[in-house]
Amino acid sequence: MKKKISILGSTGSIGTQALDVISHYPDLYEVVGLSAGTNIELLAEQVRAFRPHKVSVADNISAERIRGLLPAGTQLYWGEEGLIEIAAGSNADFVITAIVGSQGLKPTLAAVDAGKTIGLANKETLVSGGHLVTSLAAKRGVSLIPIDSEHSALFQCMNGERREDVRAITLTASGGSFRDRSRAQLAGVTVDQALKHPNWSMGAKVTIDSATMANKGLEVMEARWLFNLPYDQIKVLIHPESIIHSLVEFNDYSVMAQLGNPDMRVPIQYALTYPERMPTPTEPLNLAEIGKLHFREMDFERFPCLRMAYESGIAGGTAPTVFNAANEIAVARFLKGEIAFLAIEDVIDAVLQQHEVAADPDLEQIDESDGWARLTAASLFK
Numbered sequence: 001m002k003k004k005i006s007i008l009g010s011t012g013s014i015g016t017q018a019l020d021v022i023s024h025y026p027d028l029y030e031v032v033g034l035s036a037g038t039n040i041e042l043l044a045e046q047v048r049a050f051r052p053h054k055v056s057v058a059d060n061i062s063a064e065r066i067r068g069l070l071p072a073g074t075q076l077y078w079g080e081e082g083l084i085e086i087a088a089g090s091n092a093d094f095v096i097t098a099i100v101g102s103q104g105l106k107p108t109l110a111a112v113d114a115g116k117t118i119g120l121a122n123k124e125t126l127v128s129g130g131h132l133v134t135s136l137a138a139k140r141g142v143s144l145i146p147i148d149s150e151h152s153a154l155f156q157c158m159n160g161e162r163r164e165d166v167r168a169i170t171l172t173a174s175g176g177s178f179r180d181r182s183r184a185q186l187a188g189v190t191v192d193q194a195l196k197h198p199n200w201s202m203g204a205k206v207t208i209d210s211a212t213m214a215n216k217g218l219e220v221m222e223a224r225w226l227f228n229l230p231y232d233q234i235k236v237l238i239h240p241e242s243i244i245h246s247l248v249e250f251n252d253y254s255v256m257a258q259l260g261n262p263d264m265r266v267p268i269q270y271a272l273t274y275p276e277r278m279p280t281p282t283e284p285l286n287l288a289e290i291g292k293l294h295f296r297e298m299d300f301e302r303f304p305c306l307r308m309a310y311e312s313g314i315a316g317g318t319a320p321t322v323f324n325a326a327n328e329i330a331v332a333r334f335l336k337g338e339i340a341f342l343a344i345e346d347v348i349d350a351v352l353q354q355h356e357v358a359a360d361p362d363l364e365q366i367d368e369s370d371g372w373a374r375l376t377a378a379s380l381f382k
Helices: 013-023 040-050 060-067 079-088 102-113 123-140 149-158 204-212 214-227 265-273 304-315 319-335 343-354 363-379
Strands: 003-008 029-035 054-057 075-078 094-097 117-120 144-146 166-173 234-238 244-250 255-259
Touching: 003 013, 003 079, 003 102, 013 029, 013 040, 013 094, 013 265, 029 040, 029 079, 040 054, 040 060, 054 060, 054 079, 060 075, 075 079, 079 102, 094 102, 094 265, 102 117, 102 123, 102 319, 102 363, 117 123, 117 265, 123 144, 123 214, 123 319, 123 363, 144 149, 144 214, 144 265, 149 166, 149 214, 149 244, 149 255, 149 265, 166 214, 204 214, 204 319, 204 343, 214 234, 214 304, 214 319, 304 319, 304 343, 319 343, 319 363, 343 363
Parallel strands: 003 029, 003 094, 029 054, 054 075, 094 117, 117 144, 166 234
Antiparallel strands: 166 244, 244 255
């Protein structure tokens, strides 16, 4: 029987690569639901190729644009209700959550509540609502299988190991577009320069987050919930080649690492096939050709966004939500040319300084904190 798949964020970087993986195994997978934002042309191509039963777009304007391009019988939805329908209202066995930002929280909760296995590529879901998602997943007996390359690596290294034997985990970071520049050299960098990631092919928002190291901060907070470890056992190491995706150190000082070329199709397929492994449409790793691997200590003064992420995670409550929301707005403003690159961290810091943390927030409190942080971040440094 084919595994039925729904994808939230099908036209983004993870979504398109997931569909590429699925296309190589038509006898194993059936796509039953796709959601996208406003990239109507690409979504229409995906619908023609994979024939999902249900499709969702960002809003009713996008819905009118795509309506005439859908095959007969395809059900069309939009907005937040549409995301929830694709996540929880279909007959999917497996839901890939690949939309960017905190908008992934509610549909992910709905999918978990409906008993779907989650392929998690939306780290902001656990950043903002990790306590809600993990507790509901435990209650429903639902698996959260990480798709981010770092978390997939940790998941693989810890598979079959006792959690109490883990001394520390280390997420590797490429260093992003400006890893070889000093802070003084970051003044005046352009959007085009920031979007040139040296190793990975990712969307604009994640690429900018990689350059500020905010993305690694979000991954640290995601790892805290996925692996139930305190922050003092979660480390970050700069590894420019992006060949070692993460490491796990055990109490006997043995270290396990997962290696591979920087190609997201590998962790995507591992999540889909787990616990089995199958050939991927990627290139094998050739260490002799690479020759050397390099590592650097993380510099929290050079990358203050990562420091603020750790501080927010340790503070807990609504602090991670505010960090994430402020960062999303700051990055959007940088991409529009409204603020300088270094002002991204200034916006986040200023919003965090103004926030009063609420402990153990419910969904309503998370929404309120998220909205407040966005409005505040949009108003600063005009």
